[in-house]
Amino acid sequence: MSAAVDAPPRRAAWRVPRKALPQLAALLAILLLDRAVSPQFFHVGLSGGRLFGSLIDVLNHGAPVAMLSLGMVLVIATGGIDLSVGAVMAISGALAASLADSHPLPVTLGAALAVGLVCGVWNGLLVAWLRIQPIVATLILMVAGRGVAQLITEGRIRTFSSHGLAWFGGGSVLGVPAAVVVTAAATVLTLALVRGTALGLMVEATGGNARASRLAGIDTRAMTVAVYAWSGLCAAVAGILAAADILGADANNAGLYLELDAILAVVIGGTSLLGGRFSIGLAVVGALIIQAMNTGILLSGLPAEFNLVVKALVVLAVLLAQSPRLKALGLRRPGARATGATP
Amino acid sequence: MSATPDPVPLLEIRGLGKSFGSIRVLHEVDLLLRAGEIHALLGENGAGKSTLIKCVTGVHGRDAGTVRLGGRDIAPRTTEEALAAGLATVYQEVNLLPNLSVAQNLYLGRQPTRFGIVQGAAMRRRGAELLRGFGLDIDLSRPLGSYSVAVQHVCAIARAVDAQARVLILDEPTASLDSHEVEVLLGVMRQLAGRGLAILFVTHFLDQVYAVCDRITVLRNGRLVGERACAALPRMELVRMMLGRDLEETVSGRAVAEGATRERIGRFRGLGRRGAVAPFDLDLHRGEVVGLAGLLGSGRTETVRLVFGADKPDAGRAEIDDRPVRLHSPRDGLRHRLGYCPEERKTEGIVAELTVRENIVLALQARRGLLRPIPRREQDEIARRFIRLLDIRPADPERPIGLLSGGNQQKALLARWLATEPRILILDEPTRGIDVGAHAEIIRLIRELCADGLALLVVSSELDEIVTYADRVVVLRDRVQVASLEGEAISVSSILHAIAEGDGAASADAGAAA
Numbered sequence: 120m121s122a123a124v125d126a127p128p129r130r131a132a133w134r135v136p137r138k139a140l141p142q143l144a145a146l147l148a149i150l151l152l153d154r155a156v157s158p159q160f161f162h163v164g165l166s167g168g169r170l171f172g173s174l175i176d177v178l179n180h181g182a183p184v185a186m187l188s189l190g191m192v193l194v195i196a197t198g199g200i201d202l203s204v205g206a207v208m209a210i211s212g213a214l215a216a217s218l219a220d221s222h223p224l225p226v227t228l229g230a231a232l233a234v235g236l237v238c239g240v241w242n243g244l245l246v247a248w249l250r251i252q253p254i255v256a257t258l259i260l261m262v263a264g265r266g267v268a269q270l271i272t273e274g275r276i277r278t279f280s281s282h283g284l285a286w287f288g289g290g291s292v293l294g295v296p297a298a299v300v301v302t303a304a305a306t307v308l309t310l311a312l313v314r315g316t317a318l319g320l321m322v323e324a325t326g327g328n329a330r331a332s333r334l335a336g337i338d339t340r341a342m343t344v345a346v347y348a349w350s351g352l353c354a355a356v357a358g359i360l361a362a363a364d365i366l367g368a369d370a371n372n373a374g375l376y377l378e379l380d381a382i383l384a385v386v387i388g389g390t391s392l393l394g395g396r397f398s399i400g401l402a403v404v405g406a407l408i409i410q411a412m413n414t415g416i417l418l419s420g421l422p423a424e425f426n427l428v429v430k431a432l433v434v435l436a437v438l439l440a441q442s443p444r445l446k447a448l449g450l451r452r453p454g455a456r457a458t459g460a461t462p
Numbered sequence: 463m464s465a466t467p468d469p470v471p472l473l474e475i476r477g478l479g480k481s482f483g484s485i486r487v488l489h490e491v492d493l494l495l496r497a498g499e500i501h502a503l504l505g506e507n508g509a510g511k512s513t514l515i516k517c518v519t520g521v522h523g524r525d526a527g528t529v530r531l532g533g534r535d536i537a538p539r540t541t542e543e544a545l546a547a548g549l550a551t552v553y554q555e556v557n558l559l560p561n562l563s564v565a566q567n568l569y570l571g572r573q574p575t576r577f578g579i580v581q582g583a584a585m586r587r588r589g590a591e592l593l594r595g596f597g598l599d600i601d602l603s604r605p606l607g608s609y610s611v612a613v614q615h616v617c618a619i620a621r622a623v624d625a626q627a628r629v630l631i632l633d634e635p636t637a638s639l640d641s642h643e644v645e646v647l648l649g650v651m652r653q654l655a656g657r658g659l660a661i662l663f664v665t666h667f668l669d670q671v672y673a674v675c676d677r678i679t680v681l682r683n684g685r686l687v688g689e690r691a692c693a694a695l696p697r698m699e700l701v702r703m704m705l706g707r708d709l710e711e712t713v714s715g716r717a718v719a720e721g722a723t724r725e726r727i728g729r730f731r732g733l734g735r736r737g738a739v740a741p742f743d744l745d746l747h748r749g750e751v752v753g754l755a756g757l758l759g760s761g762r763t764e765t766v767r768l769v770f771g772a773d774k775p776d777a778g779r780a781e782i783d784d785r786p787v788r789l790h791s792p793r794d795g796l797r798h799r800l801g802y803c804p805e806e807r808k809t810e811g812i813v814a815e816l817t818v819r820e821n822i823v824l825a826l827q828a829r830r831g832l833l834r835p836i837p838r839r840e841q842d843e844i845a846r847r848f849i850r851l852l853d854i855r856p857a858d859p860e861r862p863i864g865l866l867s868g869g870n871q872q873k874a875l876l877a878r879w880l881a882t883e884p885r886i887l888i889l890d891e892p893t894r895g896i897d898v899g900a901h902a903e904i905i906r907l908i909r910e911l912c913a914d915g916l917a918l919l920v921v922s923s924e925l926d927e928i929v930t931y932a933d934r935v936v937v938l939r940d941r942v943q944v945a946s947l948e949g950e951a952i953s954v955s956s957i958l959h960a961i962a963e964g965d966g967a968a969s970a971d972a973g974a975a976a
Contacts, residue, residue, distance in 0.1 A: 317827045317835040320816075324824055327813040334772055334810055335878065336796035336828035395815045 142404045153415035170294040181410030182298035185403045186357035187381035189309045190350030192402040195385050197326045198394030199253035204354040206264025207238045208374030211358035213271040216279045216368035224283035232355045239351020243344030268370035278367035288363030298360045326394025387437050472497040472660045473629050478527035480517050487513050488684045495660040502671045503664045505681035511664050519544040519551050550622030554634040560607025565589040567606045568621050592620050596650050612643030631662045648674050666759030667940050682706050697962035727917045733778035738764035741777050742943040746917040753932030754921040755957050761941035762921045766888045770802040771795035796829050801879030805890040811875045814864030819845035821863045826881045848877035869900025890921045925954045
């Protein structure tokens with residue numbers, strides 16, 4: 120016993136953690152399936168200084184949901200949920216589109232981000248201070264947010280021609296689409312914020328047992344407000360990407376139902392809706408899995424309606440894979456240590 | 463008291479036994495309830511009171527024994543069947559619907575109808591009549607939740623009694639009431655007993671027992687200790703029955719505290735919170751162990767929660783090192799170097815899913831703040847140090863703490879606070895639910911910590927334990943501090959005495975007598 124204490128387990132710096140295997144395997148399987156229906160799937164070319172190909176499409180179109188999942192994973196880790204992210208996307212996109220042609224880019228971006236932050240803080244205050252159930256608290260903004268977005272766009276699709284804002288849709292860095300670069304940077308920033316500070320531990324503790332965490336001296340309220348604020352901010356970025364992609368803001372359709380995709384991405388990433396342990400990286404992988412499915416169905420020539428059915432089946436598969444009862448039925452293990460089969 | 467008890471028992475429980483899995487929780491318990499009497503069912507935590515009630519009212523099945531009501535064997539399988547047989551139960555948490563009106567609550571599931579339509583007016587009229595019988599004259603169309611908890615309790619009782627109950631079981635109905643509300647409720651109980659109902663009254667408040675009860679049945683560790691007539695049972699004797707101590711037992715092995723010159727760390731004056739604990743004074747010194755004794759529900763946990771800052775006091779002031787401080791949240795407590803290991807280890811202590819290491823560093827990290835994360839290397843070091851120091855097993859810092867035994871979880875929680883280098887450490891029932899070996903270790907730790915200069919405030923139901931380690935024992939009864947025993951005055955019997963009938967003067971006598 121004491122030997123085990125004295126020698127800390129040596130940890131390889133870059134080793135795929137065991138718990139990431141199911142998600143990575145699923146992503147690989149879906150990509151191979153995509154390859155089967157579309158032989159060109161893995162082909163990546165360079166045109167006009169910009170990479171193109173189905174794989175790049177998956178990354179590019181998956182960016183908004185991946186962006187949303189960065190905030191959603193933290194919210195869910197505290198045991199909450201944020202239904203308003205789709206509406207917040209619409210608000211920030213609408214604001215960015217309406218400011219883009221009359222204001223310098225930093226002002227446009229700043230305003231769009233700020234409005235997302237305000238929305239997030241509002242959600243956080245409702246949940247942390249007024250103790251409204253997260254699903255109800257964020258439902259308010261989910262419904263009202265689209266109205267706000269419509270007010271900003273005055274009820275029509277607001278187009279813009281600012282090259283600065285448009286770069287986020289059509290631009291690229293070293294050939295990589297801007298949306299992918301932004302999302303990757305946001306992922307790194309989120310990881311740094313969460314794992315580089317004590318935030319990760321505190322969020323996991325709060326989600327695992329809020330009462331115990333409060334008694335241990337953690338400011339669980341501030342923690343809650345912070346994660347909703349971050350979710351709002353991420354949604355604002357996603358809204359900017361979505362608006363830049365179509366060179367305009369559509370208050371009715373921007374980010375519509377994307378909150379559900381973001382939640383799905385987080386759940387596929389193995390974070391329990393009950394809160395506690397979470398993985399940012401796997402939530403992003405979850406978002407990519409969803410997009411890989413979407414793209415694959417499009418390429419296969421099947422009607423787009425199949426998308427929803429297939430998505431539903433994947434959700435079912437993921438939830439079943441995580442079900443403790445199913446685990447108990449299939450994989451009753453004698454020891455505490457997992458042997459063989461992946462859960 | 464109420465009418466002369468009928469000699470023929472109305473409810474007769476004989477030889478009732480119950481096991482959960484391999485654990486025997488009730489052993490051949492007998493209980494007799496006569497019509498027109500109020501009968502107290504008493505016992506400490508884990509005595510089996512709740513299980514007994516649940517076995518009788520059909521919540522649990524029973525493994526052995528008979529239950530006869532009015533001479534007929536009954537074996538209800540659900541609470542509805544029990545109610546139909548005439549057994550009504552009202553729990554501490556009112557099981558009614560606060561958003562419905564009082565009238566709707568009274569007649570829920572048995573509304574008077576004509577042609578299938580609920581007769582609202584008739585319901586309100588009959589309900590008003592019913593409640594007036596209990597001395598309540600309230601608006602029945604208002605939602606139940608808009609009335610006080612006491613009124614809600616009376617409504618629950620009225621509902622139960624109106625449904626032709628012959629036996630009424632009240633499971634800690636007074637736990638969340640203030641003294642006036644308690645009077646109202648006790649009045650209702652007397653009145654019902656006068657009407658010939660048999661009432662089984664579960665409570666922790668001995669004053670209330672002596673105020674209304676005719677007989678007392680005491681359980682301990684799932685066994686019947688005895689049934690006594692209330693008038694013939696002195697308080698002292700009752701407490702001894704409940705705690706199971708012989709007065710001749712342990713006398714303090716401790717010398718008088720080494721002088722009164724100890725450095726005072728914490729000073730609390732008039733600290734109190736309505737509905738939780740009456741204002742109290744408390745001083746904590748370096749290297750001193752203060753024990754907090756009293757029956758369950760006497761306000762011990764409430765007291766220490768106020769001291770730590772887990773609950774906000776609504777009266778009084780706190781001083782640390784003679785400087786006034788605000789202790790209104792656990793963060794305040796942490797900042798002023800207090801630590802608190804709560805009694806409810808699973809719900810308030812551990813974060814089951816996190817590892818032992820993460821659980822240990824949690825409070826320290828909370829004090830350092832978000833932006834100064836403890837480097838992983840340092841976390842490992844802290845975890846390993848405390849695992850070795852407290853002998854936490856298995857000695858694996860990366861194991862989820864939920865997989866550890868109760869005793870080891872307790873040690874890890876202790877480690878969580880020791881890692882913050884506290885000056886005052888509060889332990890609420892530190893030895894509850896842990897095995898004998900770990901028990902002894904925790905006590906050894908308490909002694910060592912105190913020798914290191916910590917001020918310890920320990921809540922415990924184990925009186926012999928308190929006697930062995932405490933320099934001073936503060937005794938609570940019915941949410942009021944009734945005695946403070948020091949040095950040679952500390953003994954199991956003097957504590958028992960204070961719990962039973964203590965006030966300041968009585969406890970001094972007790973100390974001298976012991």
